[in-house]
Amino acid sequence: xxxxxxxxxxxxxxxxxxxxxxxxxxxxxxxxxxxxxxxxxxxxxxxxxxxxxxxxxxxxxxxxxxxxxxxxxxxxxxxxxxxxxxxxxxxxxxxxxxxxxxxxxxxxxxxxxxxxxxxxxxxxxxxxxxxxxxxxxxxxxxxxxxxxxxxxxxxxxxxxxxxxxxxxxxxxxxxxxxxxxxxxxxxxxxxxxxxxxxxxxxxxxxxxxxxxxxxxxxxxxxxxxxxxxxxxxxxxxxxxxxxxxxxxxxxxxxxxxxxxxxxxxxxxxxxxxxxxxxxxxxxxxxxxxxxxxxxxxxxxxxxxxxxxxxxxxxxxxxx
Numbered sequence: 540x541x542x543x544x545x546x547x548x549x550x551x552x553x554x555x556x557x558x559x560x561x562x563x564x565x566x567x568x569x570x571x572x573x574x575x576x577x578x579x580x581x582x583x584x585x586x587x588x589x590x591x592x593x594x595x596x597x598x599x600x601x602x603x604x605x606x607x608x609x610x611x612x613x614x615x616x617x618x619x620x621x622x623x624x625x626x627x628x629x630x631x632x633x634x635x636x637x638x639x640x641x642x643x644x645x646x647x648x649x650x651x652x653x654x655x656x657x658x659x660x661x662x663x664x665x666x667x668x669x670x671x672x673x674x675x676x677x678x679x680x681x682x683x684x685x686x687x688x689x690x691x692x693x694x695x696x697x698x699x700x701x702x703x704x705x706x707x708x709x710x711x712x713x714x715x716x717x718x719x720x721x722x723x724x725x726x727x728x729x730x731x732x733x734x735x736x737x738x739x740x741x742x743x744x745x746x747x748x749x750x751x752x753x754x755x756x757x758x759x760x761x762x763x764x765x766x767x768x769x770x771x772x773x774x775x776x777x778x779x780x781x782x783x784x785x786x787x788x789x790x791x792x793x794x795x796x797x798x799x800x801x802x803x804x805x806x807x808x809x810x811x812x813x814x815x816x817x818x819x820x821x822x823x824x825x826x827x828x829x830x831x832x833x834x835x836x837x838x839x840x841x842x843x844x845x846x847x848x849x850x851x852x853x854x855x856x857x858x
Contacts, residue, residue: 582782588744595800600775604767607697611639611716614694616687617704618645622655623857624704624835627849629664631707634845639700639712642667644690646682655857667694680780684756684790688777691761692770698762706757706830707842709819714827715760718806725765726805728794729820729828731755732813735788747799752809756791757830758820769794769803815839 582590594600613632617625625643632641642665645651651666659666669686676693678685691701700712721727730752739749761770776783776793787793798805808827812819816834819842820827829842841847 582779584740584782584786587741587782588746591745591800594772594775600768600771602771604764605697607695607763609640609696611698611700611712612694612696613637613639613641613700613702613712614687614690615641615643615702615704616645616690617643618650621704622650622652623850623853626655626658626662626853627846628702628704628707629659629662630849630852631846632702633662635708635711637708637712640696641665642690642694644669644686646670646686658853658856678774679778685777685780687756687790688770688773688793691759692763692774694763697764698760700760701756701758702828703757703830705817705832705835706828707846709826709828712760714825715822718822720806721760722762724804724806725762726769726798726803727760727808727822728754728756728805729758729808729818730811731791732811732818736786736792737788738786741783741787741792741796742799745796745800747796750795752807753788754791754795754807755811755818755820755830756794757818757832758828759794766798766803766805768801769798769805771797772801772803773797814842816842 615625615628617628629641629643641663643659644667647668647670651668656666667690669681669689672693673681678689681689687701687703691699698716700716702708715721715727731754734753736753742749763770773794774797776796777790780789783793787796797803808820808822810821812821814829816839817829817831819829831842833839834841
Protein backbone atom coordinates (compact mmCIF):
# COMPACT_ATOMS: atom_id res chain seq x y z
CA UNK A 540 0.00 0.00 0.00
CA UNK A 541 1.39 3.37 -0.96
CA UNK A 542 1.92 5.90 1.79
CA UNK A 543 1.43 8.75 -0.69
CA UNK A 544 -2.00 10.21 -1.51
CA UNK A 545 -3.21 10.11 -5.13
CA UNK A 546 -2.36 13.70 -5.97
CA UNK A 547 1.27 14.80 -5.64
CA UNK A 548 0.18 18.42 -5.55
CA UNK A 549 -1.15 17.81 -2.03
CA UNK A 550 2.26 16.88 -0.65
CA UNK A 551 3.99 20.02 0.59
CA UNK A 552 7.08 19.34 2.67
CA UNK A 553 7.27 21.86 5.51
CA UNK A 554 10.55 23.55 6.22
CA UNK A 555 11.91 23.51 2.68
CA UNK A 556 13.94 26.54 1.80
CA UNK A 557 14.79 27.72 -1.69
CA UNK A 558 17.93 29.61 -2.51
CA UNK A 559 19.31 30.48 -5.88
CA UNK A 560 21.89 27.86 -6.91
CA UNK A 561 25.18 29.55 -7.78
CA UNK A 562 26.44 28.92 -11.27
CA UNK A 563 29.52 26.81 -11.79
CA UNK A 564 32.05 28.52 -14.06
CA UNK A 565 34.62 26.24 -15.73
CA UNK A 566 38.24 27.23 -15.89
CA UNK A 567 39.47 28.76 -19.12
CA UNK A 568 42.20 26.16 -19.53
CA UNK A 569 42.14 22.51 -18.43
CA UNK A 570 44.31 21.37 -15.57
CA UNK A 571 45.25 17.81 -16.43
CA UNK A 572 46.09 16.78 -12.88
CA UNK A 573 43.87 17.07 -9.86
CA UNK A 574 45.30 18.92 -6.89
CA UNK A 575 45.61 15.60 -5.11
CA UNK A 576 47.16 13.59 -7.93
CA UNK A 577 50.31 12.99 -5.76
CA UNK A 578 52.22 12.44 -8.98
CA UNK A 579 50.84 8.94 -9.59
CA UNK A 580 48.68 8.33 -12.60
CA UNK A 581 47.80 4.75 -13.35
CA UNK A 582 48.19 2.20 -10.56
CA UNK A 583 48.38 -1.56 -10.53
CA UNK A 584 46.78 -3.65 -7.80
CA UNK A 585 50.10 -4.58 -6.24
CA UNK A 586 50.75 -0.91 -5.44
CA UNK A 587 47.45 -0.27 -3.68
CA UNK A 588 48.41 -1.03 -0.11
CA UNK A 589 51.68 0.87 -0.14
CA UNK A 590 50.25 3.91 -1.91
CA UNK A 591 47.21 4.13 0.37
CA UNK A 592 49.43 3.85 3.43
CA UNK A 593 51.75 6.58 2.17
CA UNK A 594 48.82 8.87 1.36
CA UNK A 595 47.36 8.31 4.82
CA UNK A 596 50.51 8.63 6.92
CA UNK A 597 52.02 11.55 5.01
CA UNK A 598 48.66 13.28 4.47
CA UNK A 599 49.37 13.75 0.78
CA UNK A 600 45.80 14.66 -0.18
CA UNK A 601 46.06 18.32 0.74
CA UNK A 602 43.34 20.07 -1.26
CA UNK A 603 41.77 22.43 1.28
CA UNK A 604 38.09 22.18 2.19
CA UNK A 605 35.74 24.01 -0.16
CA UNK A 606 34.33 27.44 0.50
CA UNK A 607 30.67 26.80 -0.31
CA UNK A 608 28.62 29.58 -1.84
CA UNK A 609 25.29 28.06 -0.82
CA UNK A 610 23.70 26.34 2.16
CA UNK A 611 22.23 23.08 0.86
CA UNK A 612 20.91 21.47 -2.28
CA UNK A 613 20.21 18.29 -4.22
CA UNK A 614 22.21 16.72 -7.04
CA UNK A 615 20.91 14.07 -9.43
CA UNK A 616 23.26 12.35 -11.86
CA UNK A 617 21.24 11.70 -14.97
CA UNK A 618 21.69 12.17 -18.67
CA UNK A 619 21.89 10.04 -21.77
CA UNK A 620 19.95 6.81 -21.19
CA UNK A 621 18.84 8.14 -17.79
CA UNK A 622 17.68 11.50 -19.13
CA UNK A 623 13.97 10.76 -18.75
CA UNK A 624 14.57 9.32 -15.27
CA UNK A 625 16.34 12.49 -14.17
CA UNK A 626 13.45 14.67 -15.36
CA UNK A 627 10.82 12.44 -13.75
CA UNK A 628 12.76 12.48 -10.49
CA UNK A 629 13.12 16.26 -10.58
CA UNK A 630 9.42 16.67 -11.39
CA UNK A 631 8.46 14.24 -8.61
CA UNK A 632 10.67 16.07 -6.13
CA UNK A 633 9.21 19.47 -7.01
CA UNK A 634 5.65 18.16 -6.84
CA UNK A 635 6.38 16.86 -3.35
CA UNK A 636 6.97 20.46 -2.36
CA UNK A 637 10.76 20.36 -2.15
CA UNK A 638 12.10 23.83 -2.93
CA UNK A 639 15.80 23.28 -2.30
CA UNK A 640 18.06 24.24 -5.21
CA UNK A 641 18.60 21.27 -7.47
CA UNK A 642 21.17 20.34 -10.11
CA UNK A 643 21.13 17.57 -12.69
CA UNK A 644 24.65 16.60 -13.72
CA UNK A 645 25.42 15.03 -17.09
CA UNK A 646 28.47 14.09 -19.15
CA UNK A 647 28.72 16.41 -22.12
CA UNK A 648 26.17 17.89 -24.50
CA UNK A 649 25.35 14.50 -26.01
CA UNK A 650 23.72 13.45 -22.74
CA UNK A 651 21.58 16.59 -22.50
CA UNK A 652 20.09 17.59 -25.89
CA UNK A 653 19.32 21.28 -26.22
CA UNK A 654 15.71 20.59 -27.17
CA UNK A 655 14.89 19.20 -23.70
CA UNK A 656 16.87 21.55 -21.49
CA UNK A 657 13.99 23.95 -20.99
CA UNK A 658 12.00 21.10 -19.42
CA UNK A 659 14.49 21.04 -16.56
CA UNK A 660 14.83 24.80 -16.22
CA UNK A 661 11.04 25.01 -16.07
CA UNK A 662 11.35 23.00 -12.85
CA UNK A 663 13.97 25.43 -11.52
CA UNK A 664 16.66 22.80 -12.02
CA UNK A 665 20.17 23.83 -13.02
CA UNK A 666 21.91 21.64 -15.60
CA UNK A 667 25.62 21.04 -15.01
CA UNK A 668 27.95 19.53 -17.59
CA UNK A 669 30.48 17.55 -15.55
CA UNK A 670 32.99 17.74 -18.40
CA UNK A 671 32.96 21.53 -18.14
CA UNK A 672 33.47 21.41 -14.39
CA UNK A 673 36.36 19.01 -14.99
CA UNK A 674 38.23 21.85 -16.71
CA UNK A 675 38.55 23.41 -13.28
CA UNK A 676 38.53 20.28 -11.08
CA UNK A 677 40.27 17.48 -12.96
CA UNK A 678 39.14 13.85 -12.72
CA UNK A 679 41.00 11.27 -14.79
CA UNK A 680 38.19 8.65 -14.83
CA UNK A 681 35.06 10.76 -15.10
CA UNK A 682 32.51 8.41 -16.61
CA UNK A 683 29.56 6.27 -15.60
CA UNK A 684 29.12 5.82 -11.86
CA UNK A 685 31.89 8.28 -11.00
CA UNK A 686 29.80 11.31 -11.89
CA UNK A 687 27.57 10.83 -8.82
CA UNK A 688 30.22 11.38 -6.18
CA UNK A 689 32.03 13.89 -8.38
CA UNK A 690 28.83 15.97 -8.54
CA UNK A 691 28.38 15.78 -4.77
CA UNK A 692 32.01 16.78 -4.23
CA UNK A 693 32.00 19.71 -6.68
CA UNK A 694 28.51 21.16 -6.20
CA UNK A 695 28.29 24.70 -4.78
CA UNK A 696 26.61 23.92 -1.44
CA UNK A 697 28.01 23.01 1.94
CA UNK A 698 25.40 20.29 2.46
CA UNK A 699 24.39 18.12 -0.47
CA UNK A 700 21.89 15.31 -0.88
CA UNK A 701 22.72 13.00 -3.78
CA UNK A 702 19.99 10.99 -5.51
CA UNK A 703 20.27 8.39 -8.22
CA UNK A 704 17.94 9.15 -11.11
CA UNK A 705 15.78 6.20 -9.97
CA UNK A 706 15.84 7.06 -6.24
CA UNK A 707 12.61 8.87 -5.37
CA UNK A 708 12.16 10.76 -2.12
CA UNK A 709 9.62 9.35 0.30
CA UNK A 710 10.20 12.03 2.94
CA UNK A 711 11.47 15.61 2.92
CA UNK A 712 15.24 15.99 2.70
CA UNK A 713 15.15 17.79 6.05
CA UNK A 714 14.40 14.48 7.75
CA UNK A 715 18.08 13.66 7.29
CA UNK A 716 19.66 17.08 6.69
CA UNK A 717 18.17 18.62 9.85
CA UNK A 718 18.84 15.56 11.99
CA UNK A 719 21.16 16.59 14.88
CA UNK A 720 23.26 13.46 14.36
CA UNK A 721 23.84 14.33 10.71
CA UNK A 722 24.61 17.95 11.55
CA UNK A 723 27.25 16.76 14.00
CA UNK A 724 28.68 13.99 11.81
CA UNK A 725 28.44 15.43 8.31
CA UNK A 726 27.95 12.23 6.28
CA UNK A 727 25.06 9.83 5.77
CA UNK A 728 24.96 6.58 3.80
CA UNK A 729 22.48 3.74 3.34
CA UNK A 730 23.06 -0.01 3.40
CA UNK A 731 22.53 -2.36 0.49
CA UNK A 732 20.37 -5.47 0.77
CA UNK A 733 22.95 -7.79 -0.80
CA UNK A 734 26.68 -8.26 -0.85
CA UNK A 735 28.11 -7.29 -4.24
CA UNK A 736 31.89 -7.25 -3.81
CA UNK A 737 33.75 -10.34 -4.92
CA UNK A 738 36.57 -10.13 -2.38
CA UNK A 739 37.88 -8.22 0.62
CA UNK A 740 41.27 -7.43 -0.90
CA UNK A 741 40.67 -3.70 -1.33
CA UNK A 742 39.64 -3.40 2.32
CA UNK A 743 42.76 -5.34 3.29
CA UNK A 744 44.96 -3.01 1.25
CA UNK A 745 43.27 0.02 2.83
CA UNK A 746 43.46 -1.46 6.35
CA UNK A 747 39.69 -1.04 6.65
CA UNK A 748 37.58 -3.84 8.16
CA UNK A 749 35.18 -5.27 5.56
CA UNK A 750 31.68 -4.13 6.51
CA UNK A 751 28.98 -6.57 7.51
CA UNK A 752 26.62 -4.57 5.30
CA UNK A 753 27.80 -2.85 2.14
CA UNK A 754 26.87 0.69 1.25
CA UNK A 755 24.30 1.56 -1.40
CA UNK A 756 24.87 4.77 -3.30
CA UNK A 757 21.38 5.74 -4.48
CA UNK A 758 20.91 8.16 -1.58
CA UNK A 759 23.65 9.80 0.46
CA UNK A 760 24.28 13.18 2.08
CA UNK A 761 27.48 15.07 2.81
CA UNK A 762 28.51 18.18 4.64
CA UNK A 763 31.39 18.94 2.29
CA UNK A 764 33.37 20.77 4.97
CA UNK A 765 32.97 18.37 7.89
CA UNK A 766 33.38 15.21 5.81
CA UNK A 767 36.06 16.63 3.49
CA UNK A 768 38.83 14.17 4.39
CA UNK A 769 36.64 11.16 3.56
CA UNK A 770 35.33 12.85 0.43
CA UNK A 771 38.86 13.57 -0.82
CA UNK A 772 39.99 9.98 -0.39
CA UNK A 773 36.79 8.68 -2.01
CA UNK A 774 37.51 10.98 -4.95
CA UNK A 775 41.11 9.78 -5.23
CA UNK A 776 39.94 6.16 -5.30
CA UNK A 777 37.40 7.08 -8.00
CA UNK A 778 40.20 8.66 -10.04
CA UNK A 779 41.86 5.25 -10.01
CA UNK A 780 38.73 3.25 -10.72
CA UNK A 781 40.55 1.41 -13.48
CA UNK A 782 42.31 -0.66 -10.81
CA UNK A 783 40.05 -0.34 -7.74
CA UNK A 784 36.85 -1.29 -9.56
CA UNK A 785 38.37 -4.64 -10.46
CA UNK A 786 38.07 -5.71 -6.83
CA UNK A 787 35.34 -3.45 -5.41
CA UNK A 788 31.83 -2.73 -6.63
CA UNK A 789 32.18 0.72 -8.14
CA UNK A 790 30.79 3.85 -6.56
CA UNK A 791 29.00 2.07 -3.73
CA UNK A 792 32.25 0.67 -2.33
CA UNK A 793 34.50 3.68 -2.74
CA UNK A 794 33.23 5.58 0.33
CA UNK A 795 33.75 2.46 2.45
CA UNK A 796 37.44 2.79 1.66
CA UNK A 797 37.65 6.58 1.49
CA UNK A 798 35.89 7.27 4.77
CA UNK A 799 37.36 4.20 6.46
CA UNK A 800 40.95 4.99 5.50
CA UNK A 801 40.69 8.54 6.82
CA UNK A 802 38.61 7.62 9.88
CA UNK A 803 35.95 10.08 8.78
CA UNK A 804 32.75 9.42 10.76
CA UNK A 805 29.41 8.84 9.06
CA UNK A 806 25.86 7.77 9.83
CA UNK A 807 24.62 4.50 8.36
CA UNK A 808 21.00 3.58 7.71
CA UNK A 809 21.45 -0.16 8.10
CA UNK A 810 17.93 -1.55 7.75
CA UNK A 811 17.05 -1.52 4.05
CA UNK A 812 13.82 -3.17 2.97
CA UNK A 813 13.52 -4.96 -0.37
CA UNK A 814 10.16 -4.01 -1.91
CA UNK A 815 10.24 -5.76 -5.29
CA UNK A 816 10.52 -2.49 -7.17
CA UNK A 817 13.78 -1.86 -5.31
CA UNK A 818 14.95 -0.79 -1.87
CA UNK A 819 13.13 1.35 0.65
CA UNK A 820 15.53 3.03 3.04
CA UNK A 821 14.58 4.14 6.54
CA UNK A 822 16.14 6.46 9.06
CA UNK A 823 15.20 6.29 12.73
CA UNK A 824 12.18 4.18 11.88
CA UNK A 825 10.83 6.42 9.12
CA UNK A 826 11.05 5.76 5.34
CA UNK A 827 13.12 8.32 3.48
CA UNK A 828 13.54 7.11 -0.13
CA UNK A 829 12.47 4.43 -2.62
CA UNK A 830 15.33 3.31 -4.85
CA UNK A 831 13.52 1.76 -7.79
CA UNK A 832 16.22 -0.31 -9.46
CA UNK A 833 13.89 -3.32 -9.80
CA UNK A 834 11.31 -1.17 -11.55
CA UNK A 835 14.00 0.36 -13.77
CA UNK A 836 15.04 -3.14 -14.84
CA UNK A 837 11.44 -4.01 -15.71
CA UNK A 838 11.10 -6.55 -12.90
CA UNK A 839 8.28 -4.87 -10.98
CA UNK A 840 5.69 -2.14 -11.03
CA UNK A 841 6.62 1.40 -9.98
CA UNK A 842 6.86 2.39 -6.30
CA UNK A 843 3.93 4.75 -6.83
CA UNK A 844 1.33 5.00 -9.64
CA UNK A 845 2.13 8.68 -10.11
CA UNK A 846 5.61 7.92 -11.46
CA UNK A 847 4.52 6.16 -14.69
CA UNK A 848 2.23 9.12 -15.39
CA UNK A 849 5.22 11.42 -15.17
CA UNK A 850 7.03 9.28 -17.75
CA UNK A 851 3.98 9.63 -19.98
CA UNK A 852 4.17 13.39 -19.52
CA UNK A 853 7.88 13.33 -20.46
CA UNK A 854 7.10 11.39 -23.65
CA UNK A 855 4.34 13.81 -24.57
CA UNK A 856 6.68 16.75 -24.14
CA UNK A 857 9.58 15.28 -26.08
CA UNK A 858 7.83 13.54 -29.00
